[in-house]
Amino acid sequence: MTSSQKATLTPPTFELKPYLLDRQSQVEAALDAALPMAYPEHIYESMRYSLLAGGKRLRPILTIASCELLGGNSQMAMATACAMEMIHTMSLIHDDLPAMDNDDYRRGKLTNHKVYGEDMAILAGDGLLAYAFEYMARATTGVPIDRILQAVIHLAKASGAGGLVGGQVVDLQSEGKPDVTLETLAYIHAHKTGALLESCVVCGGIIAGGAPVDLQRLSQYAQNIGLAFQIIDDILDITATSEELGKSAGKDLQAEKATYPKLLGMEESQRRAQELVSTAKDSLNVYGAAAQPLQALADFITTRRN
């Protein structure tokens, strides 16, 4: 038996940690290169300040992983992956504004408007939103253009009033209300966090040329991890310290926000998050070992501490 045959018979266990580190550094480099400095420097600095502020880069990594799951590669997916992080960053910059959530810290650093002023922060968000579409449409290579256009449509929809903008609207409207239902809370999460996560995963599949049934499975997976992600976020807001989170802890309680722990209790929230992750993983079992990265990422989401 040759060593290559042996490798086929006993596939190595998938190691998430080196995988994440490797992908994170690829994504960091790609983001840095995607948005070089230009005139007027002030706005590019502001955009780069938030875009390159670190973070787990889960969204672009999901895009690359789902593209690879369906036979594509990271090069095909990278511009779309970067666009996902641009949209995510844009939503954080605008959410942190005084007129919205009024946050001073994000990922352990001052928020964009605290450094560059409110006017620049609004414009930096606008710039990143527009650039996400320019960049994915222009810089994607080796992918048929019908897929690129389909991904643009999907991401634009996830970013707008039917997606994360709509989720933020209902979130703001629900603040301080004592009678927010579980249904409304699910709407907020499915849109404010879920829509973009779903778009990350599905667009990776679109770029790879996935069939409708593949995209359907990826969408199911993503919706489930999206909700789990948000439940964990609610839990961490209560259990983690500000230092661990890199942002103010306990903000939800202060703002009298409806959260899963508040509506369901801590234990039931934990149980539900784990159930969602389990369902998410199951929906990709059909792909066998190729699904390991996405399945490990689903687990990672419920065990994270920040």
Added chain:
Amino acid sequence: MTSSQKATLTPPTFELKPYLLDRQSQVEAALDAALPMAYPEHIYESMRYSLLAGGKRLRPILTIASCELLGGNSQMAMATACAMEMIHTMSLIHDDLPAMDNDDYRRGKLTNHKVYGEDMAILAGDGLLAYAFEYMARATTGVPIDRILQAVIHLAKASGAGGLVGGQVVDLQSEGKPDVTLETLAYIHAHKTGALLESCVVCGGIIAGGAPVDLQRLSQYAQNIGLAFQIIDDILDITATSEELGKSAGKDLQAEKATYPKLLGMEESQRRAQELVSTAKDSLNVYGAAAQPLQALADFITTRRN
């Protein structure tokens, strides 16, 4: 001689007024249909409030006219034309915010944040920006997708930090400075107003399948009317009343903004605007009578009173 032969020999003079009225009502109907109400209603109301607040609809009309110039039709161009107005509206909503130009009135109506609050106004702008790309990419019919993708790239570039966002940044930075040069002023106008006008005209040409030389001519035409448009805007800010403008007159003087009348004098500004319009019209002479709508639109821009 039949009447049809007679018509060929003496082409009717192009009448701008009925043309504008006809196109305006087409565009109004298309915009209304493009953005129907949905949940969460509050954000759709806010987006529709500004998108359907009237105005001359010059930008979408330019898109349709340049598409027709190169053999396309209004149906092919309409979704892109609507996207142009969505981006324009988004930039007005965000520019009017207290953190930016702090305007209470726009087109004779309260600005978006005065009606819906700052948080909704920021989100309405974000929603319109994202929807512009979704809508043009999804709702354009009868056009090869490579053209649609090319138009998406062009519009996204014009909307971002290299376009209107960049123009607004330099405009804000120049406010109150006594030493703003003509070069900086030209940059502001070429980006804050010019980039989107150019995109309107060029994307109409892209949708029609124009050759590079056609797009080059359209770009020249658009850059010239764009600058003329802004010079006239500066002049009207001084000469027109708030009632005529539908917004606060004299804002530029109050804000100590650099303007063409201030840097060049009123007479020279007028002369320069007319020269730009004349050059713009000349660049389309090669198309003969087919260029009449775009040429008449160029004249309209310098004779407008609001």
